[in-house]
Amino acid sequence: MSVLKRQESKLYTKNGAILILTLWVMMIITVLAVGLAFRMRIEIRMTQIFIAKTEIVEIAKSALYRALGESINDLEPVGEEEAQGGDVFSYNLSWAVNTDLYKDIELGRGRFDIRFEYELSEDENQKEIFYGLKDEQSLINLNFVASMKDKRKAKRIIKSILGPDVDQDEKTLVAGAIIDWVDKSEEDGGLSEVSIGGAEDSFYASLSPAYQARDGLLKTVEELKFVRGVTDEIYERLKKYVTVYGKGSTNINTAPREVLLALGNLGESFVDAMLDWRLGEDGRMGTDDDGIFTSLQDIEVNLGYPSGSIAALDELRQTKTVSKEAEDQGLEAAQLIGVTSDVFRVHIFASLENSPVTKELDVVFQRERPEPGEENSIEKYRILYWFEK
């Protein structure tokens, strides 16, 4: 009896051990399976994000191609006389500002906006969002101004654009420093004839970390942060009103009030008359009734010959020469004002449906005009600035 019981109990112990072992194995397999499923979920998610990121880059690029294509189509011969397009640029051109082309455009499972903020006048705080290409030539070309042989005028323009919140001494210093940053000379920046202000390598060498003045054309507006005296406030101000791209002239059809005032001695009432004429009867920019200056000759004609400021206007219409060094870097003598533009900023915002992935693309490009008899080509644009995040 007792022998049988012992054998039975041995059998139970053996069975129990197998059961526990099986349970352990099952538990380990379960843990492994859950872990594997978890890893797979992460990898599927990562793949989805990777696909989304690839997709959104393509959407943003397509948006850029739309803007490039529209700007180049504008150069097609127009009308019976086969005159070249592109002779004037204004925000009322349908390819430049157009919600149908640039606002909330659906593409695949994503969408994009191309937009910019425009402020006609600082005082009246008339900020508005427009859907389309921003005219880089609505701003003052700082490289051109800093390279002008007439340093006195250059300094006056830069000081003027710094606005009323910066005191005179600070303006003189910053204007001199910007001219020195761009000019070739190592010391004194050729500014001794003008007045104090300015900074060359010896100043930047004393900083920590030390660096050198560029002694060449600015490549980006951001670079101004390195120039002596350019505080955050001054940088924000300059960023609003200057560009470093283009051949030199500012388009009077798109320039904001502060830019027109800084370029010459036109005076407030003349500039306001220009803006009123530009806006047309409805008082809004980018609509059908907008006035467009088609040449520099008929500005006063369009405005009904307002008294005063004609001499200042003539001064702006004269060709300004630049230093030899600036010419070597691609700038050429030009008027400070013009009526058309070839440099545009395309600021793209793309998003995807059911995805947190977004893309922002900020590109400045220059369109190149075809030679007479030559075909237009999208290959002819030049990308001058590229920022994405």
Ligand SMILES: [Ca+2]
């Ligand atoms: Ca210099």
Ligand SMILES: [Ca+2]
């Ligand atoms: Ca209008």
